Amino acid sequence: MMAGSETHYTLPRPALDKPLKLLLVVAPYYKDIADNLVAGATSEITAAGGTYDIAEVPGALEIPTAIGIAERLKSYDGFVALGCVIRGETTHYDTVCNDSSRALTLLGLQGLCIGNGILNVENRMQAEVRADPKNQNKGGGAAAAALHLIALSRKWGAERKGVGFKPSLDELQIASDSTS
Numbered sequence: 332m333m334a335g336s337e338t339h340y341t342l343p344r345p346a347l348d349k350p351l352k353l354l355l356v357v358a359p360y361y362k363d364i365a366d367n368l369v370a371g372a373t374s375e376i377t378a379a380g381g382t383y384d385i386a387e388v389p390g391a392l393e394i395p396t397a398i399g400i401a402e403r404l405k406s407y408d409g410f411v412a413l414g415c416v417i418r419g420e421t422t423h424y425d426t427v428c429n430d431s432s433r434a435l436t437l438l439g440l441q442g443l444c445i446g447n448g449i450l451n452v453e454n455r456m457q458a459e460v461r462a463d464p465k466n467q468n469k470g471g472g473a474a475a476a477a478l479h480l481i482a483l484s485r486k487w488g489a490e491r492k493g494v495g496f497k498p499s500l501d502e503l504q505i506a507s508d509s510t511s
Contacts, residue, residue: 341472341475342475342479344375344378344379344475344478345379345478345479345481345482346482347379347380347381347478347481347482347485348485349485350380350381350382351379351380351381351382351408351409351478351481352381352382352383352384352406352407352408353376353381353382353383353384353407353408353409353410353411353474353477354383354384354385354386354398354401354405354407354409354410354411355369355372355373355383355384355385355386355410355411355413355474356386356387356388356394356397356398356401356410356411356412356413357369357385357386357387357388357394357413357414358387358388358389358390358391358393358394358413358414358415358449359387359414360389360390360391360414360415361415361417361455361458363459364415364450364455364458364459364462365413365414365415365462367459367462367463367464367470368413368414368415368448368450368462368469368470368473369385369413369470370464370470371462371464371468371469371470371471371472371474372411372413372446372448372470372471372473372474373474374464374471375470375471375472375474375475375478376411376474376478379478381408381478383411384407386401390414390427391414391415391416391427391428391431391449392427392430392431394412394413394414394431394435394449395412395431395434395435395437395438396434398410398412398435398438398443398445399438402438402443408444408481409443409444409445409446409477409478409480409481410443410444410445410446410477411445411446411448411470411473411474411477412431412435412445412446412447412448412449412473413448413449413470413473414431414448414449414450415449415450415452415458415462416428416431416449416450416451416452417452417453417454417455417458418452418453418454424451428449428451431449432447432449432451435447435449439480442484444477444480444481444484445476445477445480446472446473446474446475446476446477446478446480447473447476448469448470448472448473448474450462450469
């Protein structure tokens, strides 16, 4: 069965308590495919009431590094990785697919909210179907994944109030009074 003929459950768009901003990191190596991924992602982000910036990098291997740099130097709620790797004649395909995916996973495990929209396909036709916003819309799916992770991190982050080593409001007030 072809992937295009299957149906999948899609989570409803998350309700977000406040505005959010995402960074789309795009490898436009296959420009037309990347443009479709971006169109799907930006449509999903806008529909959720979010805003975004777009940064371009040379290839899929640079996407996780750019996200890591942005996390350290800018303020984004989440990230969307967009690009396409089409199998060629060498094992370079395996390296690019595996290493970019692994690096994004490691960044996610560090707490970053990342939607992975790097396509790993056998041929151009598979990429075109997956990138097309009117077909499989994998760019929109990657943006939706980031939005869901942001919603979860906000929900779970709010539950920490008063737990652990965070000072209470009374302690903050006492500290403020003593420095005045």
